[in-house]
Amino acid sequence: MHSKIPDRAAAVSAAPMDPRSLRRFEDERFLMGQGRYLDDEAVPEALHATVLRSPHAHATIMSIDAQAARNLPGVKAVYTAADIADLGSLPCSLAVSNQAPLIVPPRPALAEGRVRHVGDLVAFIVAETAELAREACDLIVVDYDILPSVTELATANEPEAPEIWPQAPANLALRYRLGDEAAVAAAIERAAHVVNCRLINNRIVAAALEPRVAIGSFDEAISRYRLLLSGASVHDIRRELATALRVAPERIDVACPDVGGGFGMKNVTYPEYALVLVAAKRLGRPVRWLAERIEDFSSGAHARDNLTKGRLALGAKGRFLALQVETIANLGAYVSSLGPGSATTAPTPAMGGLYDIPAMTMDVRCVFTNTAPIDAYRGAGKPEANYLIERLIDEAAHQLRIDPAVLRKRNFIRKFPYRKPFGAVVDCGSFAANLDRVLVAADRPGFRHRRAQSRQRGLLRGFGIGCFIETARGNPNEDAWLTLRRDGSVDMAIGTQSNGQGHETSFAQVLAVQLGLPVESFRLVQGDTGRVPSGGGHGGARSLHMGGGALVLAARALIEAGRLTAAQLLQATPEAVLFRDGRYEAPGSGEVDLAMVARHHAETTGQPLLSHGSHHNAPITFPNGAQVAEVEVDPETGAVALLRYVAVDDYGTLVNPMLAAGQIHGGLAQGIGQALMEEARYDPDGGQLLSATFMDYAMPRAIDLPDFELSLMELPTKENPLGVKGAGQAGCIGAPQTVVHAILDALRPLGVTHIDMPATPARIWHAIRNARGSSAAGRPR
Amino acid sequence: MTTVNLTVNGKPVAAKIDPRTLLVQFLRENLRLTGTHVGCDTSQCGACVVHVDGHAIKACTTLAASCDGASVTTIEGLAHNGELHPMQEAFREHHGLQCGFCTPGMIMTAVDLVQRKGNHLEEHTIREELDGNICRCTGYHNIVKAIAAGAEAMAGQVSAQAAE
Numbered sequence: 045m046h047s048k049i050p051d052r053a054a055a056v057s058a059a060p061m062d063p064r065s066l067r068r069f070e071d072e073r074f075l076m077g078q079g080r081y082l083d084d085e086a087v088p089e090a091l092h093a094t095v096l097r098s099p100h101a102h103a104t105i106m107s108i109d110a111q112a113a114r115n116l117p118g119v120k121a122v123y124t125a126a127d128i129a130d131l132g133s134l135p136c137s138l139a140v141s142n143q144a145p146l147i148v149p150p151r152p153a154l155a156e157g158r159v160r161h162v163g164d165l166v167a168f169i170v171a172e173t174a175e176l177a178r179e180a181c182d183l184i185v186v187d188y189d190i191l192p193s194v195t196e197l198a199t200a201n202e203p204e205a206p207e208i209w210p211q212a213p214a215n216l217a218l219r220y221r222l223g224d225e226a227a228v229a230a231a232i233e234r235a236a237h238v239v240n241c242r243l244i245n246n247r248i249v250a251a252a253l254e255p256r257v258a259i260g261s262f263d264e265a266i267s268r269y270r271l272l273l274s275g276a277s278v279h280d281i282r283r284e285l286a287t288a289l290r291v292a293p294e295r296i297d298v299a300c301p302d303v304g305g306g307f308g309m310k311n312v313t314y315p316e317y318a319l320v321l322v323a324a325k326r327l328g329r330p331v332r333w334l335a336e337r338i339e340d341f342s343s344g345a346h347a348r349d350n351l352t353k354g355r356l357a358l359g360a361k362g363r364f365l366a367l368q369v370e371t372i373a374n375l376g377a378y379v380s381s382l383g384p385g386s387a388t389t390a391p392t393p394a395m396g397g398l399y400d401i402p403a404m405t406m407d408v409r410c411v412f413t414n415t416a417p418i419d420a421y422r423g424a425g426k427p428e429a430n431y432l433i434e435r436l437i438d439e440a441a442h443q444l445r446i447d448p449a450v451l452r453k454r455n456f457i458r459k460f461p462y463r464k465p466f467g468a469v470v471d472c473g474s475f476a477a478n479l480d481r482v483l484v485a486a487d488r489p490g491f492r493h494r495r496a497q498s499r500q501r502g503l504l505r506g507f508g509i510g511c512f513i514e515t516a517r518g519n520p521n522e523d524a525w526l527t528l529r530r531d532g533s534v535d536m537a538i539g540t541q542s543n544g545q546g547h548e549t550s551f552a553q554v555l556a557v558q559l560g561l562p563v564e565s566f567r568l569v570q571g572d573t574g575r576v577p578s579g580g581g582h583g584g585a586r587s588l589h590m591g592g593g594a595l596v597l598a599a600r601a602l603i604e605a606g607r608l609t610a611a612q613l614l615q616a617t618p619e620a621v622l623f624r625d626g627r628y629e630a631p632g633s634g635e636v637d638l639a640m641v642a643r644h645h646a647e648t649t650g651q652p653l654l655s656h657g658s659h660h661n662a663p664i665t666f667p668n669g670a671q672v673a674e675v676e677v678d679p680e681t682g683a684v685a686l687l688r689y690v691a692v693d694d695y696g697t698l699v700n701p702m703l704a705a706g707q708i709h710g711g712l713a714q715g716i717g718q719a720l721m722e723e724a725r726y727d728p729d730g731g732q733l734l735s736a737t738f739m740d741y742a743m744p745r746a747i748d749l750p751d752f753e754l755s756l757m758e759l760p761t762k763e764n765p766l767g768v769k770g771a772g773q774a775g776c777i778g779a780p781q782t783v784v785h786a787i788l789d790a791l792r793p794l795g796v797t798h799i800d801m802p803a804t805p806a807r808i809w810h811a812i813r814n815a816r817g818s819s820a821a822g823r824p825r
Numbered sequence: 826m827t828t829v830n831l832t833v834n835g836k837p838v839a840a841k842i843d844p845r846t847l848l849v850q851f852l853r854e855n856l857r858l859t860g861t862h863v864g865c866d867t868s869q870c871g872a873c874v875v876h877v878d879g880h881a882i883k884a885c886t887t888l889a890a891s892c893d894g895a896s897v898t899t900i901e902g903l904a905h906n907g908e909l910h911p912m913q914e915a916f917r918e919h920h921g922l923q924c925g926f927c928t929p930g931m932i933m934t935a936v937d938l939v940q941r942k943g944n945h946l947e948e949h950t951i952r953e954e955l956d957g958n959i960c961r962c963t964g965y966h967n968i969v970k971a972i973a974a975g976a977e978a979m980a981g982q983v984s985a986q987a988a989e
Contacts, residue, residue, distance in 0.1 A: 543924055709967065
């Protein structure tokens with residue numbers, strides 16, 4: 045189809061052939077079926093738990109009759125809220141405060157008196173087998189008095205909306221305002237053009253392929269809990285559980301084996317984690333809980349879900365003067381671990397994208413609804429911020445009849461460091477060059493011809509441009525501990541957590557370069573509070589930026605730790621010893637390698653060589669890119685074919701280009717999924733979750749996606765010792781606007797000027813019909 | 826209880842099981858072959874794909890009892906003498922996996938695809954045939970590359986079916 049496009053070969057990433065693209069050490073066990081995911085763990089003495097969940101969006105619990113369930117032979121316990129009154133509320137770790145402190149209502153592990161979303165936890169059943177637990181679950185009779193519910197953002201903040209928490213009038217949990225309102229108002233007043241938009245950022249579900257799993261146990265002798273889970277942030281989860289259990293964090297060990305994907309939703313502390321621990325302590329046996337997929341849909345953290353009015357003021361020559369942002373953001377029925385950040389602190393540094401905009405304001409209302417709690421999902425806030433500014437720019441370009449690429453280039457940040465109005469300082473970037481490059485790679489000049497060819501087949505072709513800037517880091521602190529043993533092997537213990545990113549390989553590559561040891565020497569120790577003293581976990585594309593930084597510092601410390609021994613071996617003074625390419629050297633005394641120093645150190649002291657690196661208070665980094673999507677739309681059906689996706693992205697220095705490209709591919713698929721098909725939908729009347737399984741939640745399949753054409757630029761940042769910017773989240777930050785712009789470009793000849801995500805065939809078909817002025821078609825929801 | 830006799834990864838297995846036992850439960854819980862995964866409860870995700878008498882099936886919606894007399898191959902039975910199967914090797918070479926959870930099902934589906942459609946597979950065919958396997962990590966890009974390369978590499982190899 046694209047054989048005539050000359051630049052394609054040049055744009056296709058050379059990542060797999062790059063000598064840095066080591067194949068992954070972790071792959072063999074996964075390929076052989078030897079991965080150790082938590083449900084693979086046989087714990088013969090364990091009891092099995094299941095959860096009775098609310099079938100209603102909002103209801104008063106009048107009574108719970110669990111007698112028949114408790115009487116079933118083999119059932120060890122049925123807990124309701126009354127039975128676990130000693131368990132504290134699940135805390136929120138990100139209690140954002142702005143105009144007033146965030147309202148954090150209590151979140152008991154089991155609903156107390158009222159259920160607030162479909163899937164809310166009502167009872168916890170523990171039995172000898174999973175089948176028995178489910179049978180018992182079916183025997184519990186709950187008398188509900190159904191209350192009016194609200195799941196839609198558009199009405200949640202109205203005075204007459206059903207009240208979810210009495211302490212939150214009109215369901216308002218937090219008002220978050222930033223920026224110079226007078227400056228923005230003045231800029232709008234004097235602007236030559238003002239462009240407005242109203243955008244839905246659709247609710248989506250992370251849907252990691254491995255559902256949540258937890259196994260709790262309690263060691264009576266040492267009064268210590270142990271939680272094994274499929275999670276991505278063991279130290280944060282331990283801290284939050286300690287609050288709920290009212291014990292010191294040190295009384296809880298949290299550990300994760302191999303984790304089958306996370307994307308943010310596995311950083312969250314879920315009520316089930318507290319419940320397996322409580323049950324294990326009371327019953328004196330380990331208790332395991334495995335979420336069914338439908339439970340992950342109804343009670344796992346959801347994401348995005350906000351409604352934004354944006355306004356961009358432009359000068360006569362198309363220079364951006366001001367951006368005004370008003371958002372209503374869904375928190376769900378409860379405040380989740382990091383949920384309040386997703387629409388407030390997380391998008392703040394990314395607001396305005398990679399453009400020089402002198403004045404900006406943000407006004408965000410976070411509201412409660414009768415839906416599953418919202419929390420961080422890949423990108424968290426950054427996709428929303430970039431989607432907004434990019435959509436405004438494309439609309440402005442259309443209204444002002446300026447080429448959207450030209451309008452962007454007129455407004456890119458060009459001087460570094462650049463301080464954005466909300467304070468983020470962008471250290472480097474070559475945004476215009478990336479955009480030029482992607483337009484060549486995507487053969488923009490040939491598009492006119494391709495569009496004509498599509499038209500001959502009755503199809504509408506569109507070319508969409510989207511840019512993005514990410515703000516990567518997550519938790520600003522990370523530590524690493526190295527243990528170099530007598531046999532030359534190194535344990536690298538670190539507080540980041542890989543759940544598919546390949547840290548066993550990329551971290552080993554970082555250290556092999558620093559220490560001059562074979563890359564096979566390193567063993568990753570992660571995701572275990574018993575073996576790693578502290579850690580910031582997964583999230584925010586932080587692992588190479590924060591964790592890699594900590595590893596480099598730990599490597600330097602290890603070299604220092606070996607210096608005295610090296611000096612003894614070389615019969616030189618420690619000051620005279622230099623370390624280079626894996627060897628200590630002293631002028632006139634020869635050289636000795638690090639492994640030999642470790643061996644000698646172990647022989648003389650009986651101890652391995654140890655070191656610790658702290659990478660604390662690190663600034664954020666700014667991965668960025670320019671991307672192009674090309675689509676064909678069938679005007680008869682509204683179906684979209686995504687023909688090409690081309691990206692020219694900058695993640696700073698790459699450690700393993702193949703793994704970085706893999707991260708981008710996955711992120712792009714998730715962003716394209718959000719743009720084209722994914723949506724967690726609640727019935728606006730009864731509050732039922734309509735997309736609760738993979739049968740009705742539209743997960744992108746292979747056939748929905750094109751081959752991705754990536755070029756990875758490597759402009760290093762100085763904000764960490766490696767020059768890396770972070771690649772974990774970026775794909776889904778760039779893709780939504782790029783795809784939607786391509787669809788709008790295809791549809792504009794028909795008079796369509798707006799489309800919301802997901803741009804499903806039905807929604808596109810309706811948009812076309814409405815634009816043609818047909819009265820036969822109803823408006824899409 | 827009912828009795829089943831089957832061959833799993835070349836070894837005869839006999840067991841008395843609850844007749845409602847699913848094949849995936851039997852493999853994971855009775856035989857401790859935990860490479861076959863369960864990622865959903867609606868037969869969509871394909872993490873549970875195994876071969877029964879040489880054909881790919883979803884073990885999450887197959888009763889173990891219905892496989893009486895059959896020969897079952899799981900991901901654990903694909904490698905021979907410690908050598909990765911060419912499809913496994915291709916997934917490693919092309920970085921066709923990240924978290925690894927969908928991988929066993931992907932590989933079993935891929936091997937079946939080659940057996941049905943031959944060694945020279947168009948990318949479009951591969952994408953269409955992966956309708957029953959969901960991956961959330963890779964965006965499928967490298968999985969498609971891996972399957973195309975694995976299919977080529979399987980030409981001339983002892984076919985997986987013969988090995989079963």
